[in-house]
Amino acid sequence: MDKTFSPHNIENKLYQHWEKQGYFKASGHGDPYCILLPPPNVTGNLHMGHAFQHTIMDALTRYRRMKGDNTLWQCGTDHAGIATQMVVERQLNAEGKNRHDLGRDAFVERIWDWKKESGGNITQQMRRLGTSPDWDREAFTMDPELSEAVQEVFVKLHEEGLIYRGKRLVNWDPVLHTAVSDLEVLNEEEDGFMWHMRYPLADGSGELIVATTRPETMLGDTAVAVHPDDERYQSYIGQQIKLPLTGRLITIVADDYVDPEFGTGCVKITPAHDFNDYDMGKRHDLEMINILTDDAKINDNAPEHYRGLDRFDARKQIVEDLDKAGLLVKVENHKLKVPRGDRSGAVIEPYLTDQWYVAVESLAKPAIEAVESGEIKFVPENWNKTYYQWMYNIQDWCISRQLWWGHRIPAWYDDQQNIYVGRSEAEVREKHNLADDLVLRQDEDVLDTWFSSALWPFATMGWPNETPELETFVPSSVLVTGFDIIFFWVARMIMMTKKFTGKIPFKEIYITGLIRDEQGNKMSKSKGNVLDPIDLIDGISLEALVEKRTAGMMQPQKAAAIAKRTQKQFPEGINAYGTDALRFTFVAMASTSRDINFDMGRVEGYRNFCNKLWNASRFVLMNTEEQDNGATGGELELSLADKWIWAKFQKALAEYEVAVRDYRFDIAAQTLYEFTWNQFCDWYLELSKPVLNSDTSTEQQKRGTRHTLINVLESLLRLMHPFMPFITDEIWQKVGPMCGLEGDCIMSQPFPMQDAKYQDEEALADIEWVKQFIVGIRNIRGEMDISPNKPLSVLLKNVGEHDQNRLNKSQSFLAKMAKLESITQLQATDDAPASATALVGEMEILIPMAGLIDKDAELSRIAKALDKIDKDYARTKGKLSNEKFVSNAPAAVIDKEKAKLEDFQMQMDKLQAQRQTIEAL
Missing domain, CATH: 1.10.287 (Helix Hairpins)
Known part of the structure; x- marks a missing residue:
């Protein structure tokens, strides 16, 4: 082995070997164990959240593989409709073009070209993290096989009446010109205003004061609402108001939704531009007047004076006109949540459009029952409540997006706008007996990315065909994901998998926390606190890190502040810690569902841990290579220390197994760390030296200790492998053959098993006594400033029967490790000289000070x-x-x-x- 551990020298070499040898494939025997990778966006890069979750999934996969299970980690990427289309549109914009200049077919072809060139970036980064999915089964949501599954699900749900087309309110991005999901909307608090306006009664008898944060939407008002029990307004219910600036008459309605305590207790109702108003509009059968175009300009449903104005320009004009008319009462500063598209940054509009929907009520019921019955288990269990809260209040799902990249909706229209759904135009014509000369056009929209993602558990296994994988790996064993997509992805996978296979998609759902920075802030580009896991593996200079964090920032002051903060935090850049140190940091911080404040000091510490393991392995090899280690037979005599370390390993193995079973990776990591550093390295390696280096030790005793050294290390490497794959395999390739094991990779070895013959409580107690004895003397040396190399004479008082037995067993350990030249037992009546003392139970250790120190x-x-x-x-x-x-x-x-x-x-x-x-x- 090299003198120092260098991750850079081993990681790429080992990974290429693993992948080439096909070690990541399902074995075909043993109990099935399957994990589905939440498909990252094809546009993406591996961020800290990915790296954290992928480490957990890989640790579980490697663990179950070594346990002998038929293990599959199904990987793949998502086509990420909006994100991917935006990447290519930006490229076109830089060329002075847009997608309409190319046309749909050429634009989609260009996206495919981009995907071939750079779409696999994240999968290469996953390899750098040491992940072990079956790359031969890598799926992409727009692969032909998965696209067939998407089309089949759409057609079947439509045939059952569960997919329909209707005019509903959606989140509309006026820059991207598409509906977006709730998950793609960021609601952030911003400074705004509350405008109070007079709404005159139509008969001239009075007025109502209403308040709004969006005065431009008044052009689409179709009612004013009050609470039915609000005595101030009961006489107004049913009367009409002349809507200012429009001349339209609207009615005053009563609804329990109105909060009498908020504002004036009067609420303007704009059903086409507010989700709550939309529901109220349906309850009261109100007209729904859309006043905006696709790009959020005022349309022809508004008075001519405002048509064509941008919504915010219209707002200014309307406020000015109200003021001139004496209808503006006051304007107040007001904090409000502003919905913005996470891609475009534009303010999202509730917008009334024709879209495709899934009626989810009948799909939700069996999905709820699957969790209620315990068939699917959340870890930790408290996430059940979040799941139920969403599922019991579920609304029909808008699945259409006004994009060109994605699964095109399999629906065709004739000139009379009749809709025909089928797997192809030919099938539509045959199914509906349509004339060959009837002109049909396919729906322009594509499906929401979450629609195809919802089919991931069974589409990746070959559905709608009957396949061995579908039979074997559905349901999968565990889904590892974040809480933020429990509804958007997890729930929909449960609904769709139950619907189309009759099975649950997974048995357990392990919800991880978020990775935050050291101060607990969410990592974001705008805050300049993002860490790239590859930078932690390879290292990065300060200059490169600053450039990375400030790239593309339009505000020089903000960029300067981020640069200054980065320089203070990383004055010399980020060191190269290697993959194993980063992975161990993730598992060591992975307590169930708690957010993680990522601590760079922990990565440094676990890099030192790798060095400790490397150096300990070199010590073991130096003392066992080309020696008789008992691998081919021969009598072994185990020392007290040998028996103790085997017993300690058995306890560590048991604790590790329980922790992994309970998804307490932090406890499993702590168990590994404590055993490796404190017990094996700090104590056992030292306890082995008196046997190996003593002229009085027999060959059987030395063989026993050499056997223990190499075999405990080999077993420890297998125990550590799921968390730290590279360093463990590199060392194992030297150690494994010395233990008589065959194979060129640790991954193909079985996981360590409990062995009753090594469980020795007496040895555990005896060595703990030895350790207390040695630590007591070392403490005295430290307190009295006595050199560690100065031989000491020790006196003992109150020596009990157990102490005497242990003293007899461990004289050589004590003499060597505590640097003792003599041990003398005092009788109870003996006077002791002035001494420094330490206690081991009731036994006193005395070190006379006379002559030891310069008083x-x-x-x-x-x-x-x-x-x-x-x-x-x-x-x-x-x-x-x-x-x-x-x-x-x-x-x-x-x-x-x-x-x-x-x-x-x-x-x-x-x-x-x-x-x-x-x-x-």
């Missing part, structure tokens, strides 16, 4: 240390006594100062105790 020098050192700490203590106490500081400082700062004060007091007590001991010499 005067040590007293002088302690006095200087006490003086310094006393000053620090006084300074901190003064801060906490300062009323101004306590009143103004954040609670966290005050708590930190209090903790410092306690620490100073503890240090002073310790030094004073040492001084008393030394003065007694």
Whole structure:
């Protein structure tokens, strides 16, 4: 093995080998275990959320593969309708063209060309993360086979009356000219205004005051609503109002939706431009007047004076006209949630259009029952409530998008706007007995990306054909995803899979938290706090990182602020930590469903952990290579330490298995870390040296320790492999053959199994006693400033029967590791000299101080240390006594100062105790 661990030298080489050898394929034997990769956008790059979830999925996949299951990780990408179309449209815009210049067929062909060239970026990045899906089964939502499934589902649902075309209110993006899903709308608080307006009664007898944040929509008002129990307005119900600026008459209606306490208690109703008003409009059979064009300009349904104006220009004009007419009462500053398209940034309009819908009520019922019955389990279980909340209030699903990239809706129209749905135009003509010369045109719209994604669990397995994969891997074992798409994707997969296969899509749904920055802020380009997982693997210079974070920013001041913040956080850029350190960081922070404040210090720490494992493996190999390790037979005599480390490994294995079963990857990672660093590296490797290096050890004893060294390491590598695939395989290829194992990859080895013969409670207790003994002496050395290499004579008092037995078993360990030249037991009546002491249970360890230290020098050192700490203590106490500081400082700062004060007091007590001991010499 190389002297130092270099991830760069091993990762690419190993991954190419794994993929070439086909290690990621389902074995075809064992119990089926399947994970579906939530298909990332084909336009995308691997972000921290992806890297986190992919690490979890890969860890589970590798674990079950080594367990002998028939394991499939089904991967693929989503065509991402809007996102992908925007990428190519921007390319055209840079050339001075738009999609209409090319025409639909040529534009779609250009998108396919772009997809071939750069659409696989995220899958290459997944390989860098060490993920092990079956790449030969990689799917794309617009592959011919998946497109066939999409078309089949559409036609079947339409035949059952569950897909229909209707005029409904949708989220409309006036820049992209398409309906968008709720998930694609960002509702962020912005500063705005509340305009209060007079609405005169038609008979001239009075007026009502209404308030709105969108005065331009008054052009489409068809009612004013009040609460039926509001005594102020009961006499007005049923009367008419002359709508200002339009001359139209609208009615005053009563509805429980109105909050009498909000504003004036009168609400203007615009059914075509507000979702709540739309529902009220249906309840009261109100006219729905759309006053906007596709690009959010005022249309011909409004007075001529406003036609053609942009909605916000119309707003200014309307406010001005109301003011001139004496109808504007007041304008107030008002905070409001503004819906913006996540792609275009444009303010989204509720907009009345003809769209295609899925009637979901009948589909939702079995999907709800699947979770209620426990057939599908959320982890953690509290996400059931979120799922039920959405599902019990489900609305029909708008599935059409006004785009060119996507699955084109399989519907055709004749000149009379009759609609014919089928798998092809030929099928439509034959099915409806249409004349050959009847002109048909296909619907221009494409399906919502979520529609094809909803079929992912069974379409990727070959449906509508009957396939072995469909039989074997539906339902899949677990879905790993975020809470934000429980409704938009998870629920729809359950509905569609139940509908078309009669099965559930997955048995468990593990909901992960979000990856945030160190301060708990959401990572976003606009905040300049995004971390790229590949940068953490490979490293990146400060200059390149700043350029990456500020690229494309139009505001120089904001870019400068982000650059300054980045320079402060990463003055030397980001180091190359390698894949294993990053993956271990993710699993170590993955407690169920909690958001994660990503800590760069943890990545640094786990890179050190990789180094520790590497160096420990080099030590093991140096002591076992070309040696008799018992792999081919021969008598083995295990030392107390050998028995102890095997027993500790068995406990670690049991804890790990329980943690992975419960999706507590953080606990599993902590178990691995604690065993590897603290037990195997820090203790067992040291405990092995007295056996290996002693002239009095027999060959059977040395063989037993060498056997334990190499075999515990090999078992540990297999235990660690699901979390840290690269370093474990690289070391295993040296270690595995020495243990008599065949194969060129750790991945093909079985996962470690519990073995009762290694479960030894007595050895565990004995070595814990040894450790306490050694730590006690080391603490005394540290406190008394005694050199670690100076041999010591130790006195023991109160030696019990168990202590005596353990002392007999472990003399060689104690002498070597605690640097002892003698151990003497005192009788209860013996007087002990002035000594530093430590306790192991009731047994006292005494180290006589006479002759060990320079009394005067040590007293002088302690006095200087006490003086310094006393000053620090006084300074901190003064801060906490300062009323101004306590009143103004954040609670966290005050708590930190209090903790410092306690620490100073503890240090002073310790030094004073040492001084008393030394003065007694």
